[in-house]
Amino acid sequence: MKRIILIGYMGAGKTTVGKALAKKLGLMFYDLDWYIESRMRKTVKQLFDERGEEGFRKIEHNMLHEVAEFEDVVLACGGGTPCFFDNMDYLNRQGETVFLKGDPDTIIKHLRMSRGVRPLLLGKSDEELLAYINESLALRTPFYEKAKHTIDIMPMDSFDKIADTVDEVA
Ligand code: S3P
Numbered sequence: 001m002k003r004i005i006l007i008g009y010m011g012a013g014k015t016t017v018g019k020a021l022a023k024k025l026g027l028m029f030y031d032l033d034w035y036i037e038s039r040m041r042k043t044v045k046q047l048f049d050e051r052g053e054e055g056f057r058k059i060e061h062n063m064l065h066e067v068a069e070f071e072d073v074v075l076a077c078g079g080g081t082p083c084f085f086d087n088m089d090y091l092n093r094q095g096e097t098v099f100l101k102g103d104p105d106t107i108i109k110h111l112r113m114s115r116g117v118r119p120l121l122l123g124k125s126d127e128e129l130l131a132y133i134n135e136s137l138a139l140r141t142p143f144y145e146k147a148k149h150t151i152d153i154m155p156m157d158s159f160d161k162i163a164d165t166v167d168e169v170a
Contacts, residue, residue: 002027002071002072002073003073003095004025004095004096005068005074005094005096005098006076006077006166007081007082008144009079009144012100012102013153013159014031014077017159017166018031021166022074024163024164025167027074029074029075030073030076031075032063032081035066036059039063040059044078045119047059057084060084061084064081064087068091075095077091080120082144083140088146088147089146092146092147096170098148098151098169098170099144099145099147099149099150101150101153104134104137105155106155108133109155120132149169149170
């Protein structure tokens with residue numbers, strides 16, 4: 001039984017890498033945000049708007065316990081998932097956790113490329129965005145670093161190349 005769990009900051013590439021890896025290994029792919037959206041029939045943004053971040057984290061925690069029980073899967077978590085409740089310890093018990101570690105420049109580059117709506121980043125100027133990323137990345141990194149494996153991702157790395165590296169370590 002194989003269960004590979006990708007964690008890391010928003011824009012690290014968890015979803016794109018996860019999809020490529022699942023295809024390569026013939027595993028099912030799950031993205032926790034997408035799972036939450038289909039189970040709740042609401043977007044992540046709607047859940048933030050209606051219940052605040054605290055409400056969203058409770059839902060995320062509950063849904064994580066459903067999705068991280070599935071077997072032979074690649075699971076991409078949300079950027080905040082490992083940093084609330086005992087989620088990170090739980091994830092380490094459930095499978096091969098891999099931290100996709102990107103520096104702020106790589107993260108910003110990826111965020112510009114991806115069209116996802118991220119409530120925590122909305123309405124921020126470029127300057128505010130960089131300050132927020134630096135600050136929250138510093139707070140979150142100790143949680144991410146509990147992963148069993150860490151991969152440093154560089155701005156020029158393709159997502160397929162990162163997927164190959166995840167396959168090698170996990
Ligand atoms: C969040 C990351 C998002 C999503 C939500 C909160 C975060 O997922 O779960 O907007 O706190 O970092 P991605 O990392 O897939 O963007």
